[in-house]
Structures are given as structure tokens and as C-alpha cells.
Amino acid sequence: MDILGDLTGILGEGGVLAAPEDRGAYERDWRGLVNNPAIAVLLPKTTEQVAEIVKLCARHGVAIVPQGGNTGLVAGAVPVAGGGQVILSLARMKAVRGIDLANDAMTVEAGVTLKEVQTEALEAGRFFPVSLGAEGSAQVGGVISTNAGGMQVLSYGSMRAQVLGLEVVLADGRIWHGLNSLRKDNTGYDLKQVFIGAEGTLGIITAATLKLSPAIKARGSALVGVGSVAAAVALFQAARGALGTALTLCEFMDAPAAQLGAAHSARQTPPFAAPGYVLLEVSSLDEAQNPDEMLERVLGGALESGLALEAVIAQSGREREELIALREAISEGELAEGGAVKHDITVPAGRMAAMVLAVNELIAKDYPGLRPNVFGHLGDGNLHINIRPPVGQKAAGLAPVKEAITRAIEGLAVSMAGSFSAEHGIGQLRLAGMLTHKGAVELDMMRAIKSALDPAGLFNPGKTIPGAP
Numbered sequence: 001m002d003i004l005g006d007l008t009g010i011l012g013e014g015g016v017l018a019a020p021e022d023r024g025a026y027e028r029d030w031r032g033l034v035n036n037p038a039i040a041v042l043l044p045k046t047t048e049q050v051a052e053i054v055k056l057c058a059r060h061g062v063a064i065v066p067q068g069g070n071t072g073l074v075a076g077a078v079p080v081a082g083g084g085q086v087i088l089s090l091a092r093m094k095a096v097r098g099i100d101l102a103n104d105a106m107t108v109e110a111g112v113t114l115k116e117v118q119t120e121a122l123e124a125g126r127f128f129p130v131s132l133g134a135e136g137s138a139q140v141g142g143v144i145s146t147n148a149g150g151m152q153v154l155s156y157g158s159m160r161a162q163v164l165g166l167e168v169v170l171a172d173g174r175i176w177h178g179l180n181s182l183r184k185d186n187t188g189y190d191l192k193q194v195f196i197g198a199e200g201t202l203g204i205i206t207a208a209t210l211k212l213s214p215a216i217k218a219r220g221s222a223l224v225g226v227g228s229v230a231a232a233v234a235l236f237q238a239a240r241g242a243l244g245t246a247l248t249l250c251e252f253m254d255a256p257a258a259q260l261g262a263a264h265s266a267r268q269t270p271p272f273a274a275p276g277y278v279l280l281e282v283s284s285l286d287e288a289q290n291p292d293e294m295l296e297r298v299l300g301g302a303l304e305s306g307l308a309l310e311a312v313i314a315q316s317g318r319e320r321e322e323l324i325a326l327r328e329a330i331s332e333g334e335l336a337e338g339g340a341v342k343h344d345i346t347v348p349a350g351r352m353a354a355m356v357l358a359v360n361e362l363i364a365k366d367y368p369g370l371r372p373n374v375f376g377h378l379g380d381g382n383l384h385i386n387i388r389p390p391v392g393q394k395a396a397g398l399a400p401v402k403e404a405i406t407r408a409i410e411g412l413a414v415s416m417a418g419s420f421s422a423e424h425g426i427g428q429l430r431l432a433g434m435l436t437h438k439g440a441v442e443l444d445m446m447r448a449i450k451s452a453l454d455p456a457g458l459f460n461p462g463k464t465i466p467g468a469p
């Protein structure tokens with residue numbers, strides 16, 4: 001194809017991967033559910049190269065699929081079927097452009113990984129709070145484009161709350177220089193918000209200025225056994241009441257999820273048996289405070305009242321990492337052991353127990369043999385209610401019932417005043433949910449924004465907004 005020569009002219013030989021064997025890893029999504037060919041994978045090194053690519057692709061009518069670490073769980077970063085798309089990977093845009101300690105801000109290019117941002121912040125004597133299982137691969141551009149949440153939303157908010165400014169290449173090839181570190185700027189629309197969580201449908205994020213938080217001076221972590229989801233929610237409320245903003249993490253795992261996470265991490269088994277587990281973390285900016293004592297006070301009361309069945313407090317950094325790994329390894333464990341029909345719902349805290357109960361009853365009654373695997377961000381009301389196939393089988397075998405299960409679980413969440421996609425976004429796997437659950441007015445406003453910024457449908461067609469150009 002003609003365009004490949006022009007693309008090579010912009011990016012050089014190493015910047016254009018056109019051979020099928022070179023493209024393969026970029027064309028398949030993390031879950032292995034979608035695998036469609038791209039014309040080529042493009043690896044720009046500068047914002048100006050991204051702008052040149054966009055202008056060239058617009059002239060040729062070739063659509064662009066932006067890609068970060070390709071760890072998204074809704075196949076947003078890989079092509080849709082039908083051809084005519086290039087993948088634009090930001091992996092080679094890895095510069096840390098600057099750290100401004102006076103302003104508690106860091107400007108990085110889109111291809112810097114989340115883990116690298118955390119490490120840079122730590123080395124600068126600060127803290128970057130967004131943390132998730134895929135942080136070693138997920139990139140700043142992808143994490144912003146999905147408005148990822150992770151384990152510390154409870155006290156720091158999701159990625160949206162960490163973004164101060166953006167640099168974006170628009171569909172006409174112009175560069176929007178929106179990098180700044182201002183905390184206040186009410187000069188018309190806050191345009192960066194439009195691109196955060198847009199899943200690459202409105203522009204290509206090439207750099208971001210991120211907010212840095214004060215360094216954590218002391219931390220305590222505990223794993224607590226509970227008898228039910230209702231007890232887990234009550235424990236969260238008690239812990240938050242006693243600890244306030246010092247409670248920085250509160251995650252839930254049912255027994256199967258904890259066993260799976262343990263089996264795929266260093267521990268092999270959870271430290272004790274329980275029907276459910278709550279992982280709690282307390283952080284302090286004051287090294288004179290003792291987070292373990294704060295946890296002991298809360299857990300002492302919970303054990304006495306019967307809200308908690310058993311508890312361990314990490315005694316070292318290594319023990320803390322093992323407890324966190326138990327939770328973080330669940331998704332990879334699911335994938336390694338046959339996959340699952342995955343869901344990512346939020347409901348108000350008071351409805352969480354009813355939600356899980358309803359799903360367990362539904363599966364036991366209509367799909368006996370399938371295995372609910374429930375875990376997630378308890379403090380945010382965000383649960384991953386995943387349904388695993390019978391032991392020894394693969395989730396691909398659930399194809400005939402998959403849609404019905406997902407419709408039922410998403411419908412239950414929405415009927416409980418919840419959302420059918422809390423933090424993973426829509427991509428190409430949750431479009432049916434958009435049509436079912438989003439109102440016509442909301443969809444019209446989204447299509448209007450898409451038409452205004454990308455009238456030809458150049459960026460990520462077939463994703464996120466059904467019926468958009």
C-alpha cells in the first residue's frame with residue numbers, strides 16, 4: 001500500500017511494523033478475545049511525528065487505533081474487524097519532560113508506564129497514587145484515556161483527578177498545547193476533561209502534566225476474614241469512620257478469588273480460610289504515627305463484635321507486598337486458568353451485598369457448574385463479578401450463554417442505581433451495554449462531541465460510542 005512508503009518517510013524503517021509476525025502482539029487484546037489485522041503498527045518518537053501521521057492518515061482515509069500498553073480489558077486498543085486501520089503505539093514516547101517540585105507536578109510523555117511514573121515520583125520525594133495490577137505495562141496515555149481507577153481511588157480519586165494538563169494531537173493534525181500545572185483555570189470549558197476517559201476516540205494524547213501527592217511516611221496493611229459481603233461493607237464503613245482519609249485502600253475478594261490470587265502469587269494459599277477477605281491499608285504522612293496500631297484498634301473492635309472473623313497485619317514490607325500481590329494476581333490467574341466472562345460494575349455501597357447475592361442465586365439456578373469469582377474495589381462500590389467456566393474448561397466454551405449472563409449482571413447493576421462499566425470503559429466489548437443502558441440524550445451529546453472533534457471518524461472507529469462517525 002502507498003501509504004506505507006510515506007509513513008516510513010516520517011518514522012524511519014524501525015518506526016513502521018508491517019510484517020504480520022511483527023504486528024501480532026499489537027493486534028491481539030490482553031484477554032485474547034479480539035485479534036484483527038492492522039495495515040501496520042506505527043511507533044512515533046515525537047509529537048510532531050504523531051501530527052504528521054494523523055495528517056497523512058486523514059488524507060488517505062485510514063483510521064488510527066491509538067495504543068498504550070495494550071492492557072485494557074475491553075479491546076479498545078486493537079482494531080475492529082473490517083481492515084483499513086493502523087495501530088499507533090506510543091511506546092517509544094518515553095521522556096520525562098520535567099518535574100516541578102514547587103508545583104508538585106510532573107510532565108511525561110504518553111508512553112511512560114504507570115510504574116515508571118510511581119518510581120519517578122518516589123525518587124523526587126513525592127507519591128503518585130494510581131496503582132493497578134497492570135502498572136508495569138500500562139502507559140500514561142492509556143491510563144488517562146481509560147480514566148483508570150485501581151486500588152487507591154478511595155482517597156486520591158481516579159486518573160482524572162491526577163491530570164493537570166494534556167498535549168493532544170487533534171484529528172486535523174493540529175497539536176493542542178494544553179500542558180500546564182494550574183489547579184484553577186475557569187477560562188471556558190475544561191477541555192482536558194473531554195479527552196480523559198475518551199478511549200482514544202477524540203484525539204491522541206502525547207504528553208500529560210500529572211499532579212504529585214505528598215510522600216507516604218508510614219503504611220500498615222491488613223488482611224481480614226469476613227463471613228459475607230454485607231460484613232465486608234460494614235467493616236469498610238467502620239474502618240472509614242474510625243480512620244477517615246488515612247484509610248487509603250479497601251479491597252474485597254471472595255474465597256475463590258483469594259485462592260486464585262494466592263495460587264498465582266508467592267503465597268500459594270491465603271494466610272487463613274474465610275468466606276471472604278477485606279484488604280485494608282492505612283497511610284500516614286507523619287512518620288511518628290503508627291499505622292499498625294491504628295489498624296489494631298479498628299480490627300480489635302471488629303473481631304470483638306464478630307464483624308471480622310480473623311485478621312493478619314503485615315509485619316514487613318515483604319509481607320505487605322505479598323498481601324497486595326494476592327489481590328493483584330487475580331486477573332492474571334483467571335486468564336491463566338481458562339478465562340472468565342468478566343464484569344466491572346459499580347453500585348452504591350448499601351446495594352453491594354444484594355448485588356452479589358442476586359448474581360450468586362442467578363448462576364446457581366440458571367447456570368449450575370459455573371463459578372462466580374468476585375473481587376474489587378470495595379471502598380468504591382466497584383466489584384468485578386466474573387463468571388468462570390467449570391473446572392478444567394475454558395471461558396470460550398461459554399460463548400452460547402455469555403451474552404445472556406452479561407445482560408443479566410449488567411441489568412442487575414443498573415436496576416440497583418449502578419453502572420455497567422465502572423473503570424474499564426467501553427472499547428468494543430461493552431457497546432451493547434451503551435445501547436441498552438445509556439439514555440438517548442446522553443448518547444446524542446456524546447455523538448455531538450465526537451462529530452465536532454473527529455467528523456470523519458479517524459480515531460478508533462467502532463469503539464465506545466455506538467453510531468458515532
Ligand SMILES: Cc1cc2nc3c(=O)[nH]c(=O)nc-3n(C[C@H](O)[C@H](O)[C@H](O)COP(=O)(O)OP(=O)(O)OC[C@H]3O[C@@H](n4cnc5c(N)ncnc54)[C@H](O)[C@@H]3O)c2cc1C
Pocket residue numbers: 030065066067068069070071072073076077078090110131132133134137138139140141142143144145146147148149150151199200201203204205206331332423424427460
Ligand atoms: C492485570 C490487570 C489489572 C487491571 N487492573 C485495573 C484496575 O484496577 N483499574 C482499572 O481501571 N483498570 C485496570 N486494568 C485495565 C487497564 O490496565 C487499564 O485500563 C489501563 O489504564 C490501560 O492502559 P494501557 O496503556 O494498557 O492502555 P491500552 O490498553 O493500550 O488502551 C486503552 C484505551 O486507551 C486508548 N489509548 C491508549 N493510549 C492512548 C493515547 N496515548 N491517546 C489516546 N488514546 C489512547 C486506546 O485506544 C484504548 O481505547 C487492569 C488490566 C489488567 C491486565
